[in-house]
Amino acid sequence: MTNMILTNDSKHVVSIGALKGNTSRNSVSLPSKLLKQYPSISKIKIGQWIKNVHFIQNETLNTVQLTKDILNKCGFNPGMECNLKVEKDTLWLGPLVGLLTSSRYIRKLKEQHPSFRSLEMIKTNRKAKTVLFYFCTNDVNLKENTIEGTSFNELSGKWERRTYPFPDVLYDRGSGRAVFKDKKHVIVRQKISEIPVSKVNAQHYFDKWDLHEKLNQYNEMKPYLPETKLYDTQELKEMLKKYSTIYLKSAIGSMGRRVMRITKDKSYNSSYYRKKLKIKKHYNFDDIHSVVKRFFGGDKIIMQQGIDLFRIDNRNVDMRATVQRNGSGDLVINSIAVRIGVEGSPVTSTRTGSNVLPLNKFLENYGENFSSDVKKRIENFLLQTYRCIENVYGSFGEMGIDFGLDKKGDVYFIESNAKPAKDSLYKSHNKKTIRNAFQNPLEYAKYLAKF
Known part of the structure; x- marks a missing residue:
């Protein structure tokens, strides 16, 4: 005790x-x-x-x-x-920290099947000592201003359901796409915004198009941004005249699930990852549009210049940085994981089978391909990007920033995630770094609540 x-x-x-x-x-x-x-x-x-x-x-x-x-x-x-x-x-x-997640996630907790993220959060909370509970929008009683939360009881060793008041701090890890499918997601967040609940992150998802447009307003960010436009078949044709590779992405999506690569050589080629890698040839440009519509449905789609990424054995290499604020509110780069994708895959998400290693190990093996200041340039890019995003949207306690190095060693911004899953981090870094990544948001929550 x-x-x-x-x-x-x-x-x-x-x-x-x-x-x-x-x-x-x-x-x-x-x-x-x-x-x-x-x-x-x-x-x-x-x-x-x-x-x-x-x-x-x-x-x-x-x-x-x-x-x-x-x-x-x-x-x-x-x-x-x-x-x-x-x-x-x-x-x-307290402070009471309410972690908003999906109903499926809550069901897993009630069944005593927590993910590695939940287990890490519980371990780190033993030091932070917040009152941490998980909930989904269905758990919120708007009339009573209460939440039927799910929390871990250290004495019984089980996940249990308990009634909580609205929290001091909201740690919103709910789906960005769910906002467009379920009105209660909007209602719950609006209710929370009307009372003095601090937020670990100013918002829980990014619209990739909106983010690009906002960052493009900063002169210091322009060198890092690949050319990006909203999807249009004629614009796509023009971009393919300029670049041999174009990436199409759902404006709201994560983990590489809604990403398609279009390349042009003697024919047009589309590739995407859905449980497995799928590659198709198209001899008629008009066929591309029907493939895109079947894949993305009614999503808003962005088109992005394909970066000539540094490759290892014909496998794309990109990076995921976990950048956070700590218990003093200071900005820290927790980790930078390097993802070496599967040959031919348009994405390097860990679910596609990518190899992952920490940046230092990557530079030990491949650093001769880059200038000696590459690590410093990466760190400056990350901190600058984080602060520009905060200038636009408000304060963030954590952010995943995806970026790549081209064959010249120049840094390119790919996208940012408001609720990093920490999979790449978990697969590439030591226990202390992993523990810090889960502890920082809790310590930052204490900082926000002034505990």
């Missing part, structure tokens, strides 16, 4: 206990030293729930005892640890 540290500031780590006996439903019991330190407190706040209470003392070293009513309202388990702070007359416990 963590010992409470009484300091001159107002922040502590405490254990949560159950208040028993003939006490009022509005009572909260604090260690006597803590109560003496803050004799004027009269309210308790957990997430967006706040209540006037009567504070009484106990003789424990670090346990805040709550009534059954408060425990049930706020999703707390006796024996859990969390952060405590005092502001004026209010004692805060």
Whole structure:
């Protein structure tokens, strides 16, 4: 059990206990030293729930005892640890961090089948000590301002359902495409935006066209941006006169699922990855349009100049950087993973079978192909890109930035992801780097909530 540290500031780590006996439903019991330190407190706040209470003392070293009513309202388990702070007359416990995800993800948690991401989050939260819960839009009760969240109980070792108030901080990892399919996604996010809930990321997805247009306004970003246009058959024909390779991408999509490559030599060739690599020849340009429509449906599509990427044995090489803000709000490059794609594949996503290695290892093996300052140029590019995106959309606690080096060693921006899956990171870096990647968003959430 963590010992409470009484300091001159107002922040502590405490254990949560159950208040028993003939006490009022509005009572909260604090260690006597803590109560003496803050004799004027009269309210308790957990997430967006706040209540006037009567504070009484106990003789424990670090346990805040709550009534059954408060425990049930706020999703707390006796024996859990969390952060405590005092502001004026209010004692805060938390911070409550609500991670918004899909209904399928929640179902897996309820079935006790968490992903490696959930397991890593739980491990790192043992240090951060936030009150972390997962939820989907169906779990939100808009009338009661409550959420039926799913969280890990350290004592039982199981994922359990509990009722929570709206959180202090939203960690939105919901699907960007779901917004266009389910009105409740829009309603829930709008409701959250109307109350003082901080966000780890200013938004949970990027429209690739909108992002390109915004970044193209910055002169310092223009050298990194491949030529990009909205899909149009005549424009595609013109671009294929200029470039031998064009990439078509859904404006909203991730993990390479909605990407098609079009090349031109003696014929036109389309290639994409759907469970397996598919390559087709087209002797008539008009056939391209029907293939595109079948693949992308009604999606908004961008066309992008094919970058003459550095290759290894005819396999494309690109990179995924995980860039984050830490518990002090400072910008850090957590990791840069290099992805060596499958021969012939238009994408290097890990789900296609790419080999992944850290940048340092890549440069050890292939660095002679680039200038000696390539790593510094990459890092400058990443920080500059991150800050330009924040200037446009607002603050982000983390971002995945995909980029590539061409055969000359010049850096090109490919796309950015507002909720990096961390698959490439997980497959290429050591445990400490992985742990930091999962801990930074939680520590940043504490920073946002001022815990």
